[in-house]
Amino acid sequence: MTEQQEDLATNPGADQRSLDGVDLWWRAANYLSAGQIYLRDNPLLRRPLEPEDVKARLLGHWGTTPGLNFVYAHLNRVIAETGQDMLFVTGPGHGGPANIANAWLEGTYSEVYTHIGADEAGLRELFKQFSYPGGVPSHAAPETPGSINEGGELGYSLAHAYGAVFDHPELVAACVIGDGEAETAALAGSWHSSSFLNPVVDGAVLPILHLNGYKIANPTVLARMPQEQLAALLTGYGYEPHFVTVADPRETMRAHEEFAHALESCLAGIRSIQDEARAAGTGAPAGESAPRWPMIVLRSPKGWTGPELVDGKPVEGTWRAHQVPLSEVRTNPGHLEQLQQWLRSYRPEELFDGGGRLRAEIAALAPRGDKRMSATPYANGGRLLRDLVLPAYGDYAVVVNDPGTERVSPMANLGGWLREVIRLNPHNFRLFGPDETASNRLQDVYEATDKVWQQRIEDVDEHLARAGRVMEVLSENLCQGWLEGYLLTGRHGVFNCYEAFVHIVDSMFNQHAKWLEVHRELPWRQPVASLNYLLSSHVWQQDHNGFSHQDPGFIDHVLNKKPEVVRVYLPPDANTLLAVTEHCLASRDYVNVIVCGKQPSLAWLGPEAARNHAERGIGVWDFAGSERPGEEPDVVLACAGDVPTTEAVAAAGILRRQLPQLKVRLVNVVDLMRLQDAKEHPHGLEHRDFDRLFTTDKPIIFAHHGYPWLIHRLTYRRTNHGNLHVRGFIEEGTTTTPFDMAMMNRIDRFQLAIDVIDRVPSLGSAHTGLRQRLQDLRMRARRHTREHGEDPEEVAGWRL
């Protein structure tokens, strides 16, 4: 603070004329913001305000808006002067009026929404649609030009901002963080992102912590802690805070001067860190710590420039300004009059011409074209998207001479292919993971790249460097947030994660899927790369971790979102995993979930067969079944997921040997959505195709990777659903071997064979002997495992 004040004395900062412009812009934006919250007509106050001019239900949010407008106006001044590429990330919830107001002032709003023109009629529409049935929400959203961050669920702004600037060295993301939002876990964990930002290859984030003191109904922790504690906290997070405190809300020009100065200092600080690092070329020497990046703390009154007192109670500067400061405007003439005075205080006649067009001298303050933050291609990443160069599938697929005879780790094999993806796309792809990339067996990527790290590097560290393509931090939230920011600004990536713990980002997934659902319907938003989850260390392979690590429910969660945006794949072996991943990395606007094991497991399909199978998503495995050409099978053994597939094929083998007369069909499912009706999901099978695969009247025993009811949910409309019997994870877990896990959940080969015996009517009771032997084998295997600490050797290729 003291330092800054000294600085201010020696460097008077922005000249008065340009700050007058900032103030004018701010005034216009504030007017448009208040107008959106209140007015359905009379947008220029050409006549005295009548109750009918006001919306029937007042549902917008004023509190955070003027502060956002203030920051936006200042950023615009800098952009206009310097041509800096800048992205505006709106962290505070319900700051939507600000983003919309500024986008309209910059002309962008009318460009992308032509029915909302740059004139009085347009203004009327702009106001009316806000927080109005069928209109736009009161927070930044996909519909908001210039936004990559939804302001509904709080906490992700800073992670998004960092994701946005990775590999965009020319970009500065100005990230306004609300002090309510700052209390969320996700935001609190995001500050450390600067330990992963490389000043040479990445751009910069300028965090602007906006302390307006209150959330919905309470003060905020960051605003109320002592100033020196806050300074320590931000220093501890790795930043150099510049404080701008608006002590007197009426002294706006003083606030402008201080903020302009802080902003200039911060941008100079950023430039200086970047220049130094870029001159050196590769980043700081190993022994050094991460640079201390500048940031701003703006302490300004909630609802600044709005009503100071309402009905005798303080509003401006308090939690009462959070939503609508005047709530009875339609029924209380005093409130109506106060609203009119408030709106008139922005002097709309000075802002707009007779036709409701923004006066030219204000419009001239905006940056031009793509430099406008509301029009920047960085916030419409599809405009910047370049296809990934993908290595040839054939070079990485494994040869399979005989199905189910050799073991390959699907994830390790994929690691080799991903290594080449990284080599071929040096600035366009990153791999994200919570300290699990090697644990998930993708370590081959380290032949081509390193893990990014800006803190001290020691001799003992491996694959750790200033620059690299792998982002590892022990925070699923941060991985997800970074990747979202990276994708929405036009790049590609994969998030590899333990299956059980990806639930940590359930809610972030929800919000990203919802973002995509809306984004796809906006013609002006260009397609972006899909968000790819690669989930391993899954429910069946948690030998030492046990029950807390066993949860396959993420796919259930994902499938609640719109079929247009979600895809779930369960590749059964190394080559199908490769084929599926290749497909996902080339796709757009989806969330793809791939679940596959990391342990060496049986390879079933050769390169060609695997690719065809992955493309079809479902198919009969003749090599595993015992059908006879032209005859219907007696039973269908279906499977989805690598471990269930191994068990189902083994069960089919047992049946083939023991009951050679029985005709077993084995159906493997890679693409779960194939099970759904074609009317429900674009990948769904037509009923006749489903019936052809699963028959209309034979028993189906289905071994599923996850919770069994998911399969019922996907198939309840199918003809043969009544004969479907699903085995899956029934929440029976502990610390044990994969095969013992299968037995605990009754999805093992013996149980599946027993299920077939129990359900094929033609077998009658002639096979109780075989049934008993299978039961005995189960018991023997369980006992052996628990006594010897490993499965009996025969498990791999059990013969009866």
Add this chain to the structure above:
Amino acid sequence: MTEQQEDLATNPGADQRSLDGVDLWWRAANYLSAGQIYLRDNPLLRRPLEPEDVKARLLGHWGTTPGLNFVYAHLNRVIAETGQDMLFVTGPGHGGPANIANAWLEGTYSEVYTHIGADEAGLRELFKQFSYPGGVPSHAAPETPGSINEGGELGYSLAHAYGAVFDHPELVAACVIGDGEAETAALAGSWHSSSFLNPVVDGAVLPILHLNGYKIANPTVLARMPQEQLAALLTGYGYEPHFVTVADPRETMRAHEEFAHALESCLAGIRSIQDEARAAGTGAPAGESAPRWPMIVLRSPKGWTGPELVDGKPVEGTWRAHQVPLSEVRTNPGHLEQLQQWLRSYRPEELFDGGGRLRAEIAALAPRGDKRMSATPYANGGRLLRDLVLPAYGDYAVVVNDPGTERVSPMANLGGWLREVIRLNPHNFRLFGPDETASNRLQDVYEATDKVWQQRIEDVDEHLARAGRVMEVLSENLCQGWLEGYLLTGRHGVFNCYEAFVHIVDSMFNQHAKWLEVHRELPWRQPVASLNYLLSSHVWQQDHNGFSHQDPGFIDHVLNKKPEVVRVYLPPDANTLLAVTEHCLASRDYVNVIVCGKQPSLAWLGPEAARNHAERGIGVWDFAGSERPGEEPDVVLACAGDVPTTEAVAAAGILRRQLPQLKVRLVNVVDLMRLQDAKEHPHGLEHRDFDRLFTTDKPIIFAHHGYPWLIHRLTYRRTNHGNLHVRGFIEEGTTTTPFDMAMMNRIDRFQLAIDVIDRVPSLGSAHTGLRQRLQDLRMRARRHTREHGEDPEEVAGWRL
């Protein structure tokens, strides 16, 4: 640091003899920890180690364990000397060997698991069961005596520790936080808990940040940032850090001295804050900030006392010590020899007598009885549990003269009852929420209590105080973590949250449900109060927030967990909400999810009827249907959730008036699990009872609060499932009125009536006119809402 060193000079701290005891205990715990990871036999090394003595699969984790043992030994010394009640919270993942070792040393392990005795045979069992099929996981878990925190999914230790000490003024929770864990969002957000801890009525948390430098495969952010940055960070979080740095791993006595001194200083600091506050009585004056609580930063080598080098590579003090430092013991004689040397370095012959019993002088170092951290009732909260005193239901139920004629906000009404719960249980119940208690209309609780806040309080603040029963912080993670800690230490609580954003804690719910699943099967763990979610501001009532706030999928997520522990209720009105909540607050060992709206909505059932309905969980509403006694209905209109119920009853009304000959049965579902088969869930209906309600062959139109497929998933085994047609949220959302939302998702009264017309075969095509009128009404209503910003007035009691 300097200060502390000065202190150390003037105050030599613990005497040498007691530190010798600490070192002896530490040695014993380390031996038992390494033994668990490696040995299946020869637990006392009575004979040279053979490959067969070693487990076939080495799956444990050594890295963090010796540091945990170190802390535990020091805490024991203090407890034994002072009788302090202390709870040990193990944050670092995979620290299980330490907890188990110490519990065995304290005798608790053999008390609760009698098959694992306090002798050589017991030791063999203790070692073998660890990370072994059917045994115990390598992290703290419900099976671990003394633990309330699962070490599997990281990030919740600090929130649990705070929850544990709320309303336990005599308790200190020593919370070891791993530096990996510290990177998670949840942990990063938990530090601010001290802004909500009252030194008068609450106990204290002693955070012990354990920097061993590495997570699985990477250094950690907190360990690698410059020391002064770390000091600033912890100061910024509101703590006074005491640093203990183990520079030389061999200088263990120096480490003991420094740690003992730091621990004593911290406990003295805690006592001093408490004494001052308790002398004053009610906490600090409004103008003051939260006290700066002491904490310890222990920088010690990962895998301390383990192998320094393996195969020439550094292990101790590096990420290579994370899991098993020697991995080829069975096949590499060099590794086997090194293991033997390592184990012998703890001199087991000095630790155990000939029978494998802990030598008496070591056993004597442990605290006694319930003071042992492994035996403390605070970690087995059911032992401390006292029933809640619940206010009389009848005093808060609303009178309903005529169903569906008066509007009451169910949540606001419940707020009055909760106010009395708070009055009647001054130290045994808290209400948690992310800044949404008033927004969810529970504000009546503020007549009896305040929101807890330890930072500065200003005149403008309302219902904010040093002490209170309402915990509000803008972090769902923190609310959940606090509540879990509060419940597991024997108290009661409710978490009120917006429905959509409760997904933020999906994964925390998973872990708590899994904890309960295991806990219920352990005879020595006493039942605890259920975790109650009260979800409001739900998918159908998000007028201004829009799509980002619309997600009813939490109940889908919850229902994946074991039926024994999960309960989901959708009360249709004020009285059923009251009855359901009363039931949930008296229950034990469940997770209860209650979803109900906050807006004034129609009251259907009087006090008596509502209670009966809530108890039955499902029932026919004669007043709404048009059945004739003794005759089967033509169609069943079913509903679950408040908005769907209103629409279904309105649809039944339309049908009654328009098609008086049609016999409509209306079934309302409060308890979703009633829909399941009795074999699947303890609340499930027998098939014959289900068939009686839903018929075996008539069409069922089901209006459901959430995603429609959940109802199919719960009922696919029912006789009449083929005739079931479900309406629910199909991810069609935007900023609009509740009725417009219902129309967008086709769950509105007109659509439900159309569904009936379309599906009752006897109606034939005679009703195309009525069908068309209903369609027209839908269109008219949609247009009106979008034009006027509110629903047409007729919606409330639409007449055709």
